[in-house]
Structures are given as structure tokens and as C-alpha cells.
Amino acid sequence: MHSHHSHSGEYVAHGVDPLDSMIAQAETMGFETFCLTEHMPRQDAKFLYPEEVEGSNGDESAALQKLQDNFCHFLEHAERIKKAHPSGHPNIIIGTEVEGCDIAHIQYAKKLLQERSDTIKFCVGSVHHINDIAIDYDQACWDAALASFDNNLKAMLVSYFDLQYELLTTLQPKVVGHFDLFKLLFPANLSVNPDTGVCGKSGDANLVPVTAANYLDVWPEVQKLVVRNLQYINSYGGAVEINTSALRKGLAEPYPSRNVAELVKAHNGGRFVLSDDSHGIKQVGTCYPAALKYITETLQLTEMHYLREENGDVTLQSMPIADFAASDFWKQFP
Ligand SMILES: [Zn+2]
Numbered sequence: 001m002h003s004h005h006s007h008s009g010e011y012v013a014h015g016v017d018p019l020d021s022m023i024a025q026a027e028t029m030g031f032e033t034f035c036l037t038e039h040m041p042r043q044d045a046k047f048l049y050p051e052e053v054e055g056s057n058g059d060e061s062a063a064l065q066k067l068q069d070n071f072c073h074f075l076e077h078a079e080r081i082k083k084a085h086p087s088g089h090p091n092i093i094i095g096t097e098v099e100g101c102d103i104a105h106i107q108y109a110k111k112l113l114q115e116r117s118d119t120i121k122f123c124v125g126s127v128h129h130i131n132d133i134a135i136d137y138d139q140a141c142w143d144a145a146l147a148s149f150d151n152n153l154k155a156m157l158v159s160y161f162d163l164q165y166e167l168l169t170t171l172q173p174k175v176v177g178h179f180d181l182f183k184l185l186f187p188a189n190l191s192v193n194p195d196t197g198v199c200g201k202s203g204d205a206n207l208v209p210v211t212a213a214n215y216l217d218v219w220p221e222v223q224k225l226v227v228r229n230l231q232y233i234n235s236y237g238g239a240v241e242i243n244t245s246a247l248r249k250g251l252a253e254p255y256p257s258r259n260v261a262e263l264v265k266a267h268n269g270g271r272f273v274l275s276d277d278s279h280g281i282k283q284v285g286t287c288y289p290a291a292l293k294y295i296t297e298t299l300q301l302t303e304m305h306y307l308r309e310e311n312g313d314v315t316l317q318s319m320p321i322a323d324f325a326a327s328d329f330w331k332q333f334p
């Protein structure tokens with residue numbers, strides 16, 4: 001089994017368990033590929049999370065420095081763990097998650113990936129902010145992001161996929177993380193004017209419900225951007241992750257939802273990898289049985305992909321879905 005995306009309590013403010021114990025858990029559960037992908041540091045104080053500022057007693061520059069220090073310690077620690085597993089079971093691959101906060105951060109990521117290419121073998125490229133506002137933190141933040149577009153939902157989605165495109169074209173991430181992260185806090189009851197993209201105003205007679213399941217149907221222009229991004233990922237051979245953290249947080253489908261996943265099948269050769277995006281021991285392999293169902297029954301994929309590192313080279317491999325589904329890994333679940 002594989003996970004291409006993980007964090008630990010030592011190196012991210014909202015993580016739970018130490019990195020060593022997460023690797024031990026991955027070994028116990030029989031993971032063949034387990035990727036360590038702590039967040040690359042953020043450089044601008046406007047992207048600090050409240051718990052990070054609090055953790056440094058309100059001192060923002062100290063909080064930013066801590067992110068830098070943490071990341072260096074993470075890379076050293078990950079190297080030690082890797083050396084302690086020379087057999088390659090599990091195949092531990094050191095990467096990083098680029099949060100893609102804005103253009104400046106994406107450029108910084110590019111520089112850092114080049115400078116540390118001896119250690120960092122790949123990146124998970126993802127977007128967590130729209131208009132500089134975190135969209136997966138809490139509902140108030142998500143709403144503030146929408147408000148920053150004068151409540152124009154369509155403009156907000158266009159902005160998300162344009163920033164994602166910037167990230168893709170700058171970094172060519174081998175794994176594209178939680179492709180449709182904005183669905184996490186997408187309100188269930190938005191009424192939107194489909195022509196303007198603006199959310200319900202009293203007196204507007206032209207309103208339709210827009211949800212995380214139908215926005216691509218409402219706005220073909222947005223769908224075009226998704227296809228553009230997927231075709232670009234296809235051009236350099238990247239993979240889109242099926243990320244089970246959405247299931248852990250109570251959504252019905254992992255990232256990406258079926259609407260996007262069908263486009264991945266059509267425009268990125270169906271190149272999917274699986275990730276738990278774990279932040280603690282309990283989250284290693286979280287909701288994987290539900291993901292298996294999603295993969296085999298809902299999406300009916302014919303193969304799964306995974307990263308493998310050999311002699312310092314990380315390549316994307318594929319396996320037939322029958323082999324994936326027949327893995328002994330699944331026997332541990334009731
Ligand atoms: Zn993420």
C-alpha cells in the first residue's frame with residue numbers, strides 16, 4: 001500500500017504524533033511506499049495560522065523563523081529515518097508539500113526544491129489559499145475568501161484554479177495534492193446567479209443552487225480551467241492524489257470528488273496515487289477501505305499508481321487494479 005502525503009506532530013503545529021511513531025505505524029500496517037512531506041516553510045506573516053503565532057507568544061517573526069527551523073529539522077530527521085530503513089521496506093521517500101500560498105511562495109518553493117534536491121526527492125503541489133485567505137482552516141475563513149471576491153463564487157473558483165495552474169507550471173509536482181480542497185467547507189446552501197457568479201442577493205430572480213458537486217456543470221468556463229490544469233499535469237506525467245483526509249473530515253468522497261475525478265480519467269490518463277495526508281498515528285491509512293470502494297466501484301479505475309525510489313531516482317509506477325485490490329494490506333480491516 002502507499003501514501004504519498006504525510007505530516008507529523010513534531011513539525012506541524014496541528015499534527016499529533018512524532019515522526020518515528022508514524023513510520024513504525026506505516027511499517028506495522030504494511031505500507032510499501034510511505035512519503036514524508038512536511039510543509040515547506042511559509043515566508044510571509046500573513047500566511048501564519050493563529051496557533052503558530054500563539055506558539056511564539058504573538059511574535060510573528062519568531063513564528064516564521066520556527067517554520068524555517070522546523071523544516072530543517074524535519075529534513076535531517078527524515079534522512080535519519082531513511083538510513084534506518086536500508087531494505088526499502090517501506091520505501092520511504094522524502095518530499096515536501098508546497099502550500100502554494102501565492103506567486104511569491106511558489107517561486108520560493110522552486111528555489112528551495114533546487115537547493116535541497118539532494119534530500120527532497122519530489123513535492124506534493126497543493127493550494128490552500130484563495131486571495132491570501134486559508135480556505136481549509138474554518139468556515140469564517142472560507143466565507144471571508146468568498147467575500148473578498150464580492151461574493152462572486154465563480155471568480156473565487158477561477159482564482160483557485162489559476163493559482164493551481166501557476167503552481168503546476170512552475171513546479172511540475174509529481175503529486176498534485178487535494179485537487180479540490182475548497183470543497184471541504186463549501187456551504188451546502190449557496191444560491192448563485194449563474195450568469196454573474198454572484199451569490200444570492202435579495203431581489204435577484206435568477207438564482208440556482210451551486211454545490212461542490214455541480215459547479216462544473218453550472219460553469220463550463222471553470223470546467224475548462226480544470227481540464228487545462230489536468231492536461232498540463234498529463235504533459236509532464238504527474239499524478240493526482242486520491243486524498244482520504246476528506247473522508248476523515250466527514251465528506252462523502254475523498255479529494256477529488258467524482259466530478260473532477262472523471263476529468264482526471266479523461267485528461268490525465270487516470271493517473272491517481274493514494275494518500276492519507278496523515279497528521280498522527282491514527283490517521284495512517286485512514287479511511288482506506290472507503291477509498292478502495294471509491295476507486296473500484298465509483299470510479300472503476302483500471303490501475304493505480306505509486307512512487308518508488310530506487311538509487312536516488314523517484315519514478316511513478318503503475319499496478320493493475322486487481323493487484324491493488326488483492327493486496328494483503330486490506331485484510332487488517334474488519
Ligand atoms: Zn495540504
Ligand SMILES: [Zn+2]
Pocket residue numbers: 005006007097277
Ligand atoms: Zn498535507
